[in-house]
């Protein structure tokens with residue numbers, strides 16, 4: 001029996017915990033908030049972050065004690081809001097067993113450093129690359145919590161370790177593919193959130209499918225160019241973690257990023273949209289990090305730059321789209 005610990009009992013952390021439990025693992029959730037720990041441990045329910053699941057599996061428990069959470073872990077899953085990953089993980093540095101694999105579900109880039117989550121996790125935990133995996137795909141948490149069929153991708157430099165993690169999260173409704181392209185997965189997951197903000201904004205402002213398709217396609221070109229410059233395999237962008245996640249996230253009000261953008265398009269300010277957001281919208285802090293990465297790699301990022309002007313200067317949807325069009329005629 002494999003022991004899996006999930007750090008962070010948010011919506012996706014909890015839904016993924018259920019997948020792991022359904023796959024037959026012993027699952028321990030770690031959370032800071034006592035209310036969430038007690039809910040999962042004593043009532044098999046996370047009423048704060050995943051209320052739609054009435055009863056979580058019996059082989060899933062929770063603790064607020066860091067050492068107890070990871071002491072016997074074979075696999076540790078990190079599902080903390082990206083901007084807080086470093087501060088949360090540093091407390092686990094000397095607690096995680098040296099044999100454990102560590103996988104990240106997070107989709108964001110650290111704003112203060114421009115680092116991807118693979119970099120943040122390995123640096124903070126002093127972890128060798130062959131023990132780190134990224135997990136990313138079209139994985140809207142509520143639908144997976146409802147056990148609707150879905151798939152994801154597990155990326156690890158060591159393909160055998162990717163396979164171990166994929167096996168640990170395989171159920172009759174959830175399937176994981178494997179790859180070595182960690183950078184590609186990280187870039188896909190983080191950048192599609194910026195695209196989802198823009199698509200949501202256009203939809204909220206009342207525009208239809210043509211506008212959405214234009215933003216998604218130009219966004220895909222932008223994230224592919226930036227990803228390749230960062231060292232990703234271009235094939236990854238055409239897969240589940242790339243186009244797949246773009247389709248799911250940019251087409252669903254279940255996405256916090258899409259909904260955040262939609263609220264901006266309806267006229268809410270960034271502060272107002274933040275207040276009504278049901279969970280973390282990673283694209284918001286990640287947008288400026290993408291613009292900075294574009295400058296670092298010499299890759300134009302018109303979409304992220306336009307979204308950055310929305311978030312920092314409050315420009316309208318029409319202005320954002322006109323920035324995206326740019327000036328003059330260019331090749332696609």
Ligand SMILES: NC(=O)C1=CN([C@@H]2O[C@H](COP(=O)(O)OP(=O)(O)OC[C@H]3O[C@@H](n4cnc5c(N)ncnc54)[C@H](OP(=O)(O)O)[C@@H]3O)[C@@H](O)[C@H]2O)C=CC1
Nearest residue numbers: 008009010011012013080081084088106107140141279280
């Ligand atoms: N929801 C989804 O459909 C999907 C989400 N993801 C990604 O997974 C990651 C987690 O998402 P999700 O679970 O949905 O997000 P939520 O907003 O539901 O939860 C965020 C989690 O981060 C924790 N957290 C925030 N700050 C800290 C801190 N300082 N120390 C410790 N923990 C902290 C929260 O703890 P607390 O509850 O105590 O505030 C909570 O467990 C994100 O990067 C997201 O992009 C990926 C695929 C799908």
Ligand SMILES: O=C(CO)COP(=O)(O)O
Nearest residue numbers: 137138139140255256257
């Ligand atoms: O990443 C997701 C789906 O794959 C979830 O998107 P949000 O973080 O926007 O809710």
